[in-house]
Amino acid sequence: NAGVTQTPKFRILKIGQSMTLQCTQDMNHNYMYWYRQDPGMGLKLIYYSVGAGITDKGEVPNGYNVSRSTTEDFPLRLELAAPSQTSVYFCASSPGTLDGELFFGEGSRLTVL
């Protein structure tokens, strides 16, 4: 059981470049999330989705876009990379039950130079 899988694990971008962080889960969870973690900081919610075709903004959505065409996949798109987007990105999923927890991927470390 793979759980939540993120790719790539590491990436270096130049300012202004674009890229997509991929996330897939095999637990049939309806809820999926993207968080970022900056050094010494907590996890900030970027975007989340409560099901295929439904997405919503979190605390720090600027500079990012998401889509949710299937239950399994929740890619995060950076359109014009900026140094402020240098961070570790975590994808997570949840069954959405009352006592459900978040299951995290291993993270994607992105550096924008």
Added chain:
Amino acid sequence: DQQVKQNSPSLSVQEGRISILNCDYTNSMFDYFLWYKKYPAEGPTFLISISSIKDKNEDGRFTVFLNKSAKHLSLHIVPSQPGDSAVYFCAARRYNFNKFYFGSGTKLNVKP
């Protein structure tokens, strides 16, 4: 506006002693709380949770206490082991809203 706060960035404890990690929240609508553990270069993993109808929840060496009036929760690890050395995140959620808010984490170092 940080709704979940962990005011101690780090904690050092001797092996075998108790580790106490603290967390405060500001949103009185939160009624489900979780603790996550994170090792370097790995994703956070779920440790223990508590709902607002309880004031204590135990799982082996880990106990979480909730004080709703003070908007405060704590994680107790007894006895602490070197393998417990990690960053611990507190998280909170409102039932049926499914948005999880995280604190900034506390780095626990358990010395052998």
